[in-house]
Each structure stands twice: as structure tokens, then as C-alpha cells.
Amino acid sequence: MSQHCFLNGKLVSLSKATLSVHDIGVLRGFGLFEALRTYKRKPFHLGDHLRRLKNAAERFNIQVPMSDAKIARAIDALVAKNVSKNKEANIRIILTGGEAIHLIEFRPAHPTFYILAEEFKPPLTQYYQSGCTLIVQEFQRQFPEYKTTNYIQAVSLQTKMKKAGALEILYVSDGLVRECSASNIFIVKRGVLVTPHKMILEGITRKVVIQEARRAGIRVKERDVSVQELYNADEAFIASSFKEIVPVIKVGNRKIGNGKVSPTTTRVIDLFRAATHLNHQGRTLINVVL
Amino acid sequence: MSQHCFLNGKLVSLSKATLSVHDIGVLRGFGLFEALRTYKRKPFHLGDHLRRLKNAAERFNIQVPMSDAKIARAIDALVAKNVSKNKEANIRIILTGGEAIHLIEFRPAHPTFYILAEEFKPPLTQYYQSGCTLIVQEFQRQFPEYKTTNYIQAVSLQTKMKKAGALEILYVSDGLVRECSASNIFIVKRGVLVTPHKMILEGITRKVVIQEARRAGIRVKERDVSVQELYNADEAFIASSFKEIVPVIKVGNRKIGNGKVSPTTTRVIDLFRAATHLNHQGRTLINVVL
Numbered sequence: 001m002s003q004h005c006f007l008n009g010k011l012v013s014l015s016k017a018t019l020s021v022h023d024i025g026v027l028r029g030f031g032l033f034e035a036l037r038t039y040k041r042k043p044f045h046l047g048d049h050l051r052r053l054k055n056a057a058e059r060f061n062i063q064v065p066m067s068d069a070k071i072a073r074a075i076d077a078l079v080a081k082n083v084s085k086n087k088e089a090n091i092r093i094i095l096t097g098g099e100a101i102h103l104i105e106f107r108p109a110h111p112t113f114y115i116l117a118e119e120f121k122p123p124l125t126q127y128y129q130s131g132c133t134l135i136v137q138e139f140q141r142q143f144p145e146y147k148t149t150n151y152i153q154a155v156s157l158q159t160k161m162k163k164a165g166a167l168e169i170l171y172v173s174d175g176l177v178r179e180c181s182a183s184n185i186f187i188v189k190r191g192v193l194v195t196p197h198k199m200i201l202e203g204i205t206r207k208v209v210i211q212e213a214r215r216a217g218i219r220v221k222e223r224d225v226s227v228q229e230l231y232n233a234d235e236a237f238i239a240s241s242f243k244e245i246v247p248v249i250k251v252g253n254r255k256i257g258n259g260k261v262s263p264t265t266t267r268v269i270d271l272f273r274a275a276t277h278l279n280h281q282g283r284t285l286i287n288v289v290l
Numbered sequence: 291m292s293q294h295c296f297l298n299g300k301l302v303s304l305s306k307a308t309l310s311v312h313d314i315g316v317l318r319g320f321g322l323f324e325a326l327r328t329y330k331r332k333p334f335h336l337g338d339h340l341r342r343l344k345n346a347a348e349r350f351n352i353q354v355p356m357s358d359a360k361i362a363r364a365i366d367a368l369v370a371k372n373v374s375k376n377k378e379a380n381i382r383i384i385l386t387g388g389e390a391i392h393l394i395e396f397r398p399a400h401p402t403f404y405i406l407a408e409e410f411k412p413p414l415t416q417y418y419q420s421g422c423t424l425i426v427q428e429f430q431r432q433f434p435e436y437k438t439t440n441y442i443q444a445v446s447l448q449t450k451m452k453k454a455g456a457l458e459i460l461y462v463s464d465g466l467v468r469e470c471s472a473s474n475i476f477i478v479k480r481g482v483l484v485t486p487h488k489m490i491l492e493g494i495t496r497k498v499v500i501q502e503a504r505r506a507g508i509r510v511k512e513r514d515v516s517v518q519e520l521y522n523a524d525e526a527f528i529a530s531s532f533k534e535i536v537p538v539i540k541v542g543n544r545k546i547g548n549g550k551v552s553p554t555t556t557r558v559i560d561l562f563r564a565a566t567h568l569n570h571q572g573r574t575l576i577n578v579v580l
Contacts (some may be wrong), residue, residue, distance in 0.1 A: 026384065150319045152318070
């Protein structure tokens with residue numbers, strides 16, 4: 001199966017999809033992105049992802065060059081081309097300022113915009129059954145509310161993370177738990193979910209977890225979470241589009257709760273799984289985008 | 291004259307020099323660079339730039355795939371190809387982690403490495419004669435000692451900067467003056483040069499200014515500089531490879547000194563200009579690189 005990419009308005013073979021050496025996304029790291037996956041081969045909460053992308057694009061004055069409906073159709077075409085029928089896809093939407101002018105300026109109406117889709121490979125089942133470890137890094141992303149491509153910190157910590165047998169990097173700053181490099185974090189204390197609310201990316205999976213938990217009668221508080229609170233939590237878990245909900249049993253050298261996957265987290269996993277299926281029953285293009 | 295680029299070991303026509311859509315320099319902003327210019331068509335302080343690039347590459351575990359001598363030869367070839375005989379060149383050396391693996395990892399030994407050279411266009415003469423304005427931004431670069439491609443803040447402030455008629459963006463944090471978006475800053479008080487020393491890029495032009503000033507008997511202090519000190523300075527100037535030394539006469543709405551280009555700054559400009567010429571008399575490839 002030949003792999004394709006949707007680049008600047010066209011479906012092109014991946015082998016021919018290239019970027020200019022002058023792209024300001026490379027020269028100046030001036031880029032935004034969204035990452036999402038499919039369930040039943042349809043992008044999950046595409047509307048939310050596109051809304052977030054558009055907010056970021058507005059903040060950084062880059063035009064999103066395609067309508068939501070066209071993006072949705074492009075994704076469908078890519079998934080059909082790139083991913084075997086019985087598999088799911090991970091999708092990346094990348095928006096940069098396009099070719100740099102005078103090395104540091106760009107033309108807002110001439111961005112680089114591309115979509116990648118490939119077969120989705122979920123994290124190992126063991127993480128869901130036995131939980132995962134996080135390493136801890138003092139760090140605060142610079143534009144936390146936007147999904148910029150500035151991941152130099154996360155990339156440079158991958159080796160350390162793997163050596164520690166960890167699945168994610170937890171960013172903490174000013175004594176507070178913020179977010180992981182590509183996930184949001186929740187703690188559970190006496191059955192209540194608590195999750196940071198400031199200086200973080202407002203994740204789509206985070207949003208679905210909060211919605212579904214509340215709908216199921218679980219209390220959820222969005223507020224500052226101190227590092228100490230995390231260490232003293234009964235349970236913790238991370239949430240992201242690609243990982244869904246993964247229980248956290250260890251942060252650095254500290255065991256969280258009893259070091260096992262505990263009841264509230266298991267319940268949230270079940271609720272989220274139910275939501276991902278519900279969300280794709282009888283769904284049409286329109287209600288994804290809106 | 292057809293423009294060329296030196297990409298991954300080869301001199302290629304710029305129109306054929308392209309990057310993968312999977313380059314981690316775009317997907318994750320995982321890149322480093324150096325920017326320098328020629329005097330008498332030879333790169334100025336290339337050895338210092340390459341040393342800094344190598345330090346950064348080591349920190350972020352990317353291999354610089356060419357020796358210093360080969361890079362020097364590639365630059366000479368590019369300048370000869372791209373820049374008319376009576377002109378100078380600006381040169382950019384870009385190093386990214388290469389093609390992303392699993393979207394966030396990379397192979398240290400398979401980077402993307404390219405060199406761009408084009409005709410150097412100096413800032414307007416008026417800046418040297420009448421001085422420039424800076425806008426002020428509360429900001430701290432995340433890896434200030436390295437020249438990473440993370441310039442999302444600087445790029446997004448270009449419009450504001452131009453509207454203000456300013457030449458640069460001054461970053462301040464914790465009440466201290468740090469650096470400009472692409473220059474270092476100096477203040478002058480009672481004939482003494484003072485320049486920030488922490489949480490900044492150690493610029494090559496900054497280094498030459500300090501050396502040449504000391505050699506000429508001007509006192510230089512490298513230490514913290516408060517924003518208040520800048521506002522109360524007798525003079526101020528910025529220093530960068532592309533701008534050389536530009537007097538600063540206004541920061542935000544505040545006039546610096548008497549709002550005119552003043553004697554010590556003028557002297558530093560002269561010293562720097564002398565140094566750029568000296569540096570290229572009888573110079574061989576070897577003594578640039580070493």
C-alpha cells in the first residue's frame with residue numbers, strides 16, 4: 001500500500017511530499033499541530049481539534065487554508081489510502097508559517113499545511129493492566145495553551161525516559177504539577193478526580209474524561225495540584241489522544257497509592273472506552289465538525 | 291545566477307533542496323542553527339560558530355555530520371555560487387534531528403544538516419547614524435545558552451516590532467535585561483560597558499566587542515543588568531552577526547541617555563569595524579577553523 005500525505009491542498013505520494021529548506025517551521029520552529037486518532041476509522045472529536053488549531057492559528061496569525069469539511073474529507077481519503085481496513089489511524093495535522101521571508105517573517109496567507117495518517121499502534125496492553133511510570137522534569141511550556149511544535153525539551157528527554165522504563169515526562173513548575181509532555185494528568189483522592197487547570201494544554205481526551213466522569217456521578221475538580229498532592233494521591237492517570245487513559249503507579253521513585261491500578265482509574269478507563277464507541281455510532285461528517 | 295544550498299553533504303540547486311515532511315525539525319521544532327556573515331567573502335569567526343553548534347549538538351545528542359574543514363569548504367563553494375563577487379554573504383547552518391521515528395524520536399547519526407548562503411543586506415545606515423528602538427517583552431528563552439530553532443516568540447512579535455518602528459525585541463525576565471531576540475545588549479554607564487552574562491546566548495559579536503573594547507582600554511563588566519539600569523544608562527547598543535553594533539536610543543517609550551548616538555557606542559562601532567577587517571587579512575582556512 002503506497003503511503004500518501006495531504007500537502008498544501010493535494011493528496012500526494014509520501015515519497016514526493018517535501019518541504020522547502022526555507023520553511024519557517026524548520027528555520028524558526030514556527031509551527032502548530034494537532035494529533036488525533038480514529039475509532040471505527042473516523043477521527044475522534046475532530047471538531048474540537050480543529051477548533052483548538054484555529055485558536056492557535058489566530059494567536060500566531062497563520063491562516064488555516066482549508067475549511068473544516070475539506071479537512072475532514074482529506075482525513076477520510078488519507079485513512080482509506082494509508083491504513084488497512086481493519087485498523088485504526090493516527091492523524092497529525094501540521095501548520096507552519098510557510099516559507100520564511102527575511103529569515104524570520106512569513107506570509108500569514110501562505111502557510112505550509114499538511115496531514116499525515118498512519119496505522120495506529122496503541123501503547124502496550126501492560127500499561128493499562130499494570131500502570132506506568134513517569135519521570136519528572138522542572139519545566140513550563142512557553143505557550144502551554146497552544147499546541148505549538150516546540151517539543152525540544154520532550155524530544156531531548158526521550159532517552160532518559162526510556163532508560164527509566166517510563167511512558168511519559170511529567171512537567172512540574174513552581175511546586176505544581178502541570179502536564180506531561182504529550183498528556184494531561186489526573187489524580188484521584190478519596191474518589192474525587194483532580195486535574196491541573198492552568199498553564200497546560202486543554203487536552204481533548206482530558207475534556208472527554210471530565211465530561212464522562214461527571215456524567216457518571218464522579219466528582220471532578222479542575223484546580224492547581226501540588227507535587228506533594230500527587231505523591232500522596234490514592235491514584236493517578238494520564239490522558240491523551242494516542243494513549244487514552246493510562247494508570248500511573250510511579251512518579252520518579254515514588255509509588256503512587258498502593259502501586260497498583262486502582263478502582264476509580266479502572267472506572268474512568270471503562271467510561272472513556274464507552275465514550276469512544278458511543279461517539280461513533282450514527283455519526284455524520286457534520287456533527288464531527290460542529 | 292542559480293542559487294544553491296549545501297544539503298546533507300551535497301551542493302544542490304536550491305529548487306531541488308527539500309526536506310521530509312517527517313523531519314523532526316518541523317514536527318517537533320527539534321533543531322539548532324548558526325547564523326554568520328562574511329567579510330571579504332570569508333566567514334567571520336567560523337570556528338567560534340562551529341564550536342557553539344557542536345556544544346549544542348552534544349547537549350541535544352545530534353551528530354554534526356561534517357568536519358569543520360569540510361563545512362568551511364562548503365561555505366566557500368556556496369558563497370562563490372550564490373553571491374556576486376563584490377558582495378558579502380549571510381550564512382545559515384541548520385542542524386535538525388532528521389526524520390522523526392515514532393513521531394518524537396530521532397537517530398542521532400542521521401541528522402538533517404544544511405547550509406544556506408545569500409547576499410548579505412545590512413540594516414539601514416540610519417540605524418548606525420541615528421540609533422534604533424527596541425520593544426520590550428517579558429520572556430526567557432528555554433535553552434538560552436544554545437541556538438535552538440525555537441523562535442516562535444520572536445516570529446510572532448515581528449509585526450508588533452515593525453509597527454513600533456523598532457529593530458529588535460528586548461527580552462526581560464525577573465526584572466533583569468537578558469538579550470534581544472537575535473542580538474546581545476550592552477549598556478554604557480560612565481564610560482564602562484556592562485552586559486548581561488546569565489541566561490543568554492553567548493554571542494560571537496558580543497565576544498568580539500568585549501575583547502576589542504578591553505584591548506582598547508575600555509572597562510567591560512559582565513553581570514546582571516536590571517531593567518532600571520538600562521533605562522538610566524548613558525548609552526546602549528545591541529550586537530549581532532548580521533547587525534554588527536547598532537546604537538539603541540529608545541526602549542519601549544523610554545529614551546536612553548540623551549536619545550542620540552553617543553561617544554562610547556561610536557567608539558565600539560569603530561573598534562568592531564576595525565576588528566572585522568583585521569580578522570581577514572592574511573587569514574587562511576586553518577586559522578578560521580581553529
